[in-house]
Amino acid sequence: ACGPILADDRVRGVFTESKNGRGAIGARVVIDCTADGDIAFRAGAACTNRTHRVTLVVFLQGVDRERERQFAESDPERHKAVTEEAKRLNGGFLPAGRSMQDLDITDAAALTRAEIVMRRGCFESLNYLRAHMPGWEHASIAETCPQLGVRQSRLIEGLYTLTRQDIGSNRRFEDAIARLGKGYDIPYRCLVPKGIRGLLTAGRCVSCDYEAADILRLIAPCLVTGQAAGVAAALATQRGIDPDDLPADALRA
Numbered sequence: 001a002c003g004p005i006l007a008d009d010r011v012r013g014v015f016t017e018s019k020n021g022r023g024a025i026g027a028r029v030v031i032d033c034t035a036d037g038d039i040a041f042r043a044g045a046a047c048t049n050r051t052h053r054v055t056l057v058v059f060l061q062g063v064d065r066e067r068e069r070q071f072a073e074s075d076p077e078r079h080k081a082v083t084e085e086a087k088r089l090n091g092g093f094l095p096a097g098r099s100m101q102d103l104d105i106t107d108a109a110a111l112t113r114a115e116i117v118m119r120r121g122c123f124e125s126l127n128y129l130r131a132h133m134p135g136w137e138h139a140s141i142a143e144t145c146p147q148l149g150v151r152q153s154r155l156i157e158g159l160y161t162l163t164r165q166d167i168g169s170n171r172r173f174e175d176a177i178a179r180l181g182k183g184y185d186i187p188y189r190c191l192v193p194k195g196i197r198g199l200l201t202a203g204r205c206v207s208c209d210y211e212a213a214d215i216l217r218l219i220a221p222c223l224v225t226g227q228a229a230g231v232a233a234a235l236a237t238q239r240g241i242d243p244d245d246l247p248a249d250a251l252r253a
Contacts, residue, residue: 002014004043011043014027014039027198030198032200037201040156040196040205045193046156047157048210049153049155051101052101053151054101056122056145058096058144060096060140071133086129091118095121095122096122118148123141126140151204152204153204158194160187164215170182170185171185172185180224186206186216186221186225187248191225200243203225
């Protein structure tokens with residue numbers, strides 16, 4: 001999906017891009033599960049977009065930790081110097097991954113540059129360790145994750161914005177679609193963008209403040225918001241109403 005089909009302040013489907021070229025899929029209700037709120041943003045929904053850490057995860061193999069430990073015991077100053085240089089080459093991290101801050105991941109060019117920088121840094125750090133650190137002579141990268149790990153980007157402005165205080169106080173809501181953690185509720189209104197009909201959101205782009213998003217981006221909240229959005233879309237379609245007119249009780253029936 002590359003964009004919303006809009007008519008009269010309503011999302012009526014999505015445009016798509018594939019090997020067949022540009023396509024269109026009509027729908028009475030669209031659910032934005034892009035994580036970055038791409039469809040909601042392009043439909044005109046109000047959003048915030050603050051940066052968070054972006055991470056590359058790398059899995060190593062072939063490191064002889066016992067030989068490295070012996071080297072560290074016999075020459076701790078040299079071991080420290082080699083380790084610090086390896087970290088310097090990879091932005092402060094050993095080659096088993098790396099993180100970057102202040103990156104707008106909704107900017108494709110910035111995201112591409114970050115991936116190049118982080119992957120290059122891991123290889124440069126690894127090559128240095130292979131040449132200078134006993135036990136690392138045969139180390140290699142076994143696997144890297146297929147894409148960067150992104151924690152936060154756009155958050156929609158929904159009918160309600162869940163706060164970290166709501167979560168910390170285990171606040172209850174009449175339109176709750178889930179109760180998680182030690183007992184905090186996620187309101188259905190957090191899935192409904194303001195001013196845009198025919199659209200729901202799920203996953204880490206739902207309506208919440210920056211601090212709450214650090215919790216709602218995790219797997220369990222994403223699962224329950226996805227489940228609720230899917231059920232809400234089906235029920236709204238069956239009843240011929242907009243998602244924001246659907247009673248939350250219907251989702252829990």
